[in-house]
Amino acid sequence: MPEISIAFDGDGDGGAELAADGGYVLQIYDGASAALEWTSTPVFAPMDLIGVGDTDGNGRRELINVSDQADPGDGVSAVASYDATSLALNWQINLFSSLAAPHLTDIAIADVDEDGTAEIVGVGIDEFPEARLVVIDGQNRSVRHEHELGPYVTPLAVAAADVDADGNAEALVAGVQNGQARVYAIDPASGVLEWQAKLASYFDYPSMDIGVANLDADPALEVVTSNHRVFVVDGATRQVTASERNDIASFTLVPARRGRFRIIAGTSAGEALGMRARGQIAENFGSLCDERIAALHRLRRRSVVFACGSRLGVLDLESSAVAWRSEDSASIAVTGSNLRTWRSHGSRRIAAGTRNSVLVLEERQAP
Numbered sequence: 001m002p003e004i005s006i007a008f009d010g011d012g013d014g015g016a017e018l019a020a021d022g023g024y025v026l027q028i029y030d031g032a033s034a035a036l037e038w039t040s041t042p043v044f045a046p047m048d049l050i051g052v053g054d055t056d057g058n059g060r061r062e063l064i065n066v067s068d069q070a071d072p073g074d075g076v077s078a079v080a081s082y083d084a085t086s087l088a089l090n091w092q093i094n095l096f097s098s099l100a101a102p103h104l105t106d107i108a109i110a111d112v113d114e115d116g117t118a119e120i121v122g123v124g125i126d127e128f129p130e131a132r133l134v135v136i137d138g139q140n141r142s143v144r145h146e147h148e149l150g151p152y153v154t155p156l157a158v159a160a161a162d163v164d165a166d167g168n169a170e171a172l173v174a175g176v177q178n179g180q181a182r183v184y185a186i187d188p189a190s191g192v193l194e195w196q197a198k199l200a201s202y203f204d205y206p207s208m209d210i211g212v213a214n215l216d217a218d219p220a221l222e223v224v225t226s227n228h229r230v231f232v233v234d235g236a237t238r239q240v241t242a243s244e245r246n247d248i249a250s251f252t253l254v255p256a257r258r259g260r261f262r263i264i265a266g267t268s269a270g271e272a273l274g275m276r277a278r279g280q281i282a283e284n285f286g287s288l289c290d291e292r293i294a295a296l297h298r299l300r301r302r303s304v305v306f307a308c309g310s311r312l313g314v315l316d317l318e319s320s321a322v323a324w325r326s327e328d329s330a331s332i333a334v335t336g337s338n339l340r341t342w343r344s345h346g347s348r349r350i351a352a353g354t355r356n357s358v359l360v361l362e363e364r365q366a367p
Contacts, residue, residue, distance in 0.1 A: 024042045038087050079136060105125070106122070121134070135171075155175040174208040199233075211252075226248050230245075245267065250294060
């Protein structure tokens with residue numbers, strides 16, 4: 001199944017291309033026709049992570065790709081940069097040449113040192129095994145910083161943002177330590193742990209998502225993650241609040257009024273919920289399907305795309321009605337990381353990686 005990682009306009013035509021993990025290759029699909037346009041040279045182990053940004057400061061965006069192994073037998077990651085327009089390989093570094101060779105589990109691309117050029121921030125586990133945070137400099141094509149996160153930590157997701165509004169970005173890691181879900185805020189330059197928030201005393205999901213947005217009136221941002229419940233960490237006070245419902249399967253962040261965002265969550269029973277800044281349930285949009293909502297993604301300010309089982313659909317948040325729902329199809333099996341939306345030539349499009357191919361829909365196709 002192609003795993004769609006990102007939608008981007010690589011050729012500048014106002015449309016979008018889709019970058020997908022095709023197993024041992026990076027694949028580019030046309031965002032209008034879903035036709036496969038380009039395939040990279042195969043690597044030694046499966047592709048893991050894909051991001052987009054200008055990490056070398058030349059004014060051109062790159063596709064950043066992480067694969068499992070640099071060479072056969074090495075249990076580490078290789079990081080490669082492709083020009084987003086020409087798709088030519090710019091550079092590749094192998095993390096076995098760094099201090100402890102972490103296998104990366106997630107990346108974020110952001111300017112964490114305020115120099116005007118984005119860095120690659122990654123989290124992973126090395127051979128010992130110890131959890132590590134790495135900051136990769138695309139201009140020098142090297143690991144600039146590498147820091148231990150501590151014993152018995154399993155990092156699952158990373159984001160980078162200035163959550164406390166002090167002018168400096170933090171690396172925000174969602175992970176597990178001694179069976180407990182946590183969020184860590186780390187200075188990506190010094191590796192100093194600025195704070196950590198304990199979310200729950202249990203953890204039994206194989207993964208965690210992380211989002212950052214302003215949910216309330218103060219200048220600081222909130223960190224949102226989930227593990228059965230939605231957890232919100234206030235960036236200013238570090239206070240943790242949890243949703244009342246403990247059957248949360250997915251969430252997304254959508255714009256609200258006055259520059260704020262709100263949380264839309266899907267449950268394991270197929271319901272959709274609207275939540276306030278502290279995880280309180282504000283709206284129940286009812287049952288969208290009779291299966292777990294595996295993925296939610298913002299389509300417009302007042303609508304989201306959902307995926308559950310063998311169906312895709314669009315929920316209108318204003319009317320609380322399902323605007324469109326696909327027929328059951330054995331080929332559809334969408335996960336949270338495999339659903340994307342974007343604007344193209346005046347309309348919104350939806351892409352999903354299915355069992356056998358990439359599916360692209362225009363919003364106006366929905367009745």
